[in-house]
Amino acid sequence: MLLVNRPVGIPQPGDFAVDEAVLEPIHDGQFRVRNLFLSVDPAQRGWANEGSNYAPAVPLGSVMRSLAVGRIIESRHADFPIGGHVYGWLGWQHYAVATPQDILSHFAEPVAPLSCYAGILGINGLTAHLALNGIGRPRVGDTVLVSTAAGAVGSVVGQLARSRGCEVVGLTGDDDKAQLCQTRFGYHRAANYKAGTIDTVLDTAVPEGVDVFFDSVGGEILDATLRRMRTGGRIVQCGTASIATWSPDPIGLRNEREVLTRRLSWGGFVIFDHVVEFPGAIAELAVALRSGALAYDEDIRAGLDRAPGALIDLYAGRNRGKVLISLG
Amino acid sequence: MLLVNRPVGIPQPGDFAVDEAVLEPIHDGQFRVRNLFLSVDPAQRGWANEGSNYAPAVPLGSVMRSLAVGRIIESRHADFPIGGHVYGWLGWQHYAVATPQDILSHFAEPVAPLSCYAGILGINGLTAHLALNGIGRPRVGDTVLVSTAAGAVGSVVGQLARSRGCEVVGLTGDDDKAQLCQTRFGYHRAANYKAGTIDTVLDTAVPEGVDVFFDSVGGEILDATLRRMRTGGRIVQCGTASIATWSPDPIGLRNEREVLTRRLSWGGFVIFDHVVEFPGAIAELAVALRSGALAYDEDIRAGLDRAPGALIDLYAGRNRGKVLISLG
Numbered sequence: 096m097l098l099v100n101r102p103v104g105i106p107q108p109g110d111f112a113v114d115e116a117v118l119e120p121i122h123d124g125q126f127r128v129r130n131l132f133l134s135v136d137p138a139q140r141g142w143a144n145e146g147s148n149y150a151p152a153v154p155l156g157s158v159m160r161s162l163a164v165g166r167i168i169e170s171r172h173a174d175f176p177i178g179g180h181v182y183g184w185l186g187w188q189h190y191a192v193a194t195p196q197d198i199l200s201h202f203a204e205p206v207a208p209l210s211c212y213a214g215i216l217g218i219n220g221l222t223a224h225l226a227l228n229g230i231g232r233p234r235v236g237d238t239v240l241v242s243t244a245a246g247a248v249g250s251v252v253g254q255l256a257r258s259r260g261c262e263v264v265g266l267t268g269d270d271d272k273a274q275l276c277q278t279r280f281g282y283h284r285a286a287n288y289k290a291g292t293i294d295t296v297l298d299t300a301v302p303e304g305v306d307v308f309f310d311s312v313g314g315e316i317l318d319a320t321l322r323r324m325r326t327g328g329r330i331v332q333c334g335t336a337s338i339a340t341w342s343p344d345p346i347g348l349r350n351e352r353e354v355l356t357r358r359l360s361w362g363g364f365v366i367f368d369h370v371v372e373f374p375g376a377i378a379e380l381a382v383a384l385r386s387g388a389l390a391y392d393e394d395i396r397a398g399l400d401r402a403p404g405a406l407i408d409l410y411a412g413r414n415r416g417k418v419l420i421s422l423g
Numbered sequence: 424m425l426l427v428n429r430p431v432g433i434p435q436p437g438d439f440a441v442d443e444a445v446l447e448p449i450h451d452g453q454f455r456v457r458n459l460f461l462s463v464d465p466a467q468r469g470w471a472n473e474g475s476n477y478a479p480a481v482p483l484g485s486v487m488r489s490l491a492v493g494r495i496i497e498s499r500h501a502d503f504p505i506g507g508h509v510y511g512w513l514g515w516q517h518y519a520v521a522t523p524q525d526i527l528s529h530f531a532e533p534v535a536p537l538s539c540y541a542g543i544l545g546i547n548g549l550t551a552h553l554a555l556n557g558i559g560r561p562r563v564g565d566t567v568l569v570s571t572a573a574g575a576v577g578s579v580v581g582q583l584a585r586s587r588g589c590e591v592v593g594l595t596g597d598d599d600k601a602q603l604c605q606t607r608f609g610y611h612r613a614a615n616y617k618a619g620t621i622d623t624v625l626d627t628a629v630p631e632g633v634d635v636f637f638d639s640v641g642g643e644i645l646d647a648t649l650r651r652m653r654t655g656g657r658i659v660q661c662g663t664a665s666i667a668t669w670s671p672d673p674i675g676l677r678n679e680r681e682v683l684t685r686r687l688s689w690g691g692f693v694i695f696d697h698v699v700e701f702p703g704a705i706a707e708l709a710v711a712l713r714s715g716a717l718a719y720d721e722d723i724r725a726g727l728d729r730a731p732g733a734l735i736d737l738y739a740g741r742n743r744g745k746v747l748i749s750l751g
Contacts, residue, residue, distance in 0.1 A: 310679075313677070313679040313680070313683075314677075314679075317679055332679055332682045332683045333683070334683065335679050335680050335683060338677065338679075338680070341680055344676050344677065345676075345677045346674050346675065346676065346677065347674065347675070347676075347677040348672050348673075348674065348675075349641070349642075349666065349672065349673045349674065349675040350678065351638075351641040351642075351645055351660055351663050351666075352641070352663050352666070352669055353691075354660045354689055354690070354691040355641075355660045355661070355662065355663055355691040355692070355693070356691065356693070357691060358690075358691045358692070358693055358696060359689075359690065359691050360688065360689075360690045360691075361682055361687075361688075361689040361690070362682070362686075362687065362688045362689070363681075363682040363683040363684065363685060363686045363687050363688075364683070364686070365683070365684070365686055368686060
């Protein structure tokens with residue numbers, strides 16, 4: 096699946112085209128992966144757009160960048176033998192030629208369904224685990240507020256924060272997901288942020304204020320929450336999904352006074368800085384997952400041609416859990 | 424010196440009035456302090472204004488809140504005997520009745536001139552030391568940018584950062600102070616931020632980007648610096664002096680994307696959270712001061728009636744170092 100047009104904002108199906116190519120021979124140090132599950136992630140909008148982000152834009156005419164889980168079917172690298180499984184930068188395609196630097200995790204013997212390695216045992220669950228603990232530093236009794244609470248990251252944050260003895264509050268974009276947060280993902284309370292102004296929603300959802308804000312949206316939800324942070328609170332900035340474009344620079348409420356007077360600690364988290372921590376974190380998450388302590392939902396759609404539409408659905412909130420494309 | 428009108432923005436002389444009162448007897452647990460040096464601080468604007476800040480507003484008709492250094496002249500508290508010296512919430516007045524909770528530091532034997540205890544050994548030097556190390560976490564080779572670089576806090580930050588092996592860059596409001604930063608306060612480079620647009624000034628001052636931003640001003644200098652932070656940079660928010668009023672909420676560039684993509688850590692620092700750390704930090708600063716390793720300038724004005732004008736001069740940048748009022 097090639098990126099053929101440079102989208103403005105959310106990529107549309109017409110920005111992509113399917114191409115067929117003959118498999119080229121692989122060279123020493125490379126291995127060929129048969130992709131099994133392609134990941135569909137909010138960050139892909141940034142990769143498709145022009146302009147600086149924390150990764151360079153995907154060149155037009157190239158395979159769309161994505162994470163995926165696959166099986167090694169051919170290898171000229173001794174550490175990546177045929178039959179092993181890998182998770183990494185394998186692209187929206189059926190077959191990938193990879194080198195070790197493309198790989199985020201490598202597992203000979205999966206201890207969970209393979210699809211999990213592209214979600215709760217991939218960057219989604221790892222972001223929840225490492226960002227919550229590294230920047231959020233939750234303490235027993237803290238109120239933890241999570242935006243996109245029912246999403247692939249948020250649904251794990253809710254459960255991990257509850258297991259740490261926190262009071263966990265979720266924000267979602269519809270009533271059904273708010274319900275799901277409470278029945279399935281460990282949230283004590285959850286609200287549909289579209290059910291009123293953000294101020295009225297937060298007045299009801301977190302009347303006591305917020306100790307840890309796990310935020311993936313930014314924008315007015317962030318501004319309103321900053322004004323409800325408790326002294327010494329922590330903000331984990333994992334995304335800015337509510338901002339459709341950063342060109343020109345959008346305007347909002349000034350927030351330095353909140354940082355100062357509330358003694359906040361506001362940190363940016365990008366999971367790819369933390370690859371060295373992955374094996375330990377995957378092991379911890381896998382234990383919880385196998386024990387049944389972590390609920391996890393997948394929204395798996397079959398066929399490469401459904402990838403662009405799945406990305407649009409993700410931005411529109413028309414998904415139930417981690418969105419993956421399965422390749423039969 | 425009573426606060427008699429509620430100022431909008433910077434307090435003016437007409438907002439204050441001098442009153443004379445008979446000294447009331449003190450009670451058990453209290454002691455009377457003869458004030459010697461009154462502190463004039465940017466934070467006093469916030470204390471005089473209506474509306475929430477990180478301290479309640481000074482009630483109209485009350486003595487203006489301020490820090491001061493004085494000598495105990497009468498005591499009914501065994502831990503605060505006559506002849507000892509204290510630094511704390513003693514107000515813009517000649518005599519204060521105090522209890523231990525008003526006191527930030529207590530020193531029987533001063534190891535530096537008494538005025539220093541209201542400045543470089545008071546909250547100004549302590550803010551520089553504890554905020555730079557606690558939130559800024561400077562490392563050898565880091566570029567450290569300091570707003571209000573020649574001020575009572577900034578002048579200490581520059582010298583401490585240089586002693587830690589950092590490349591230290593100062594921003595000030597005039598060319599003379601920029602010169603002073605380099606000749607006296609340890610800065611490798613310094614710029615007058617009024618000498619061009621903030622972007623052109625920063626392009627020249629910190630072409631390599633910024634690892635640690637020690638900020639006391641906020642506003643457009645903060646916005647422009649956020650866009651020049653290096654990956655993993657730290658922002659120490661110690662003040663927001665450039666914002667004249669927070670009612671209504673001022674608007675500015677949205678900054679969550681910078682926090683995220685640059686992996687910043689942005690923390691608010693209020694010195695009064697750190698009183699337990701004062702004795703150790705005062706001892707460290709005093710050693711450096713006595714050895715001559717820390718340059719320190721005072722702008723001492725004689726007489727209580729000069730306090731309101733001194734506060735206006737401080738906001739206008741018409742001061743050279745720490746502003747104090749001496750009471751003869």
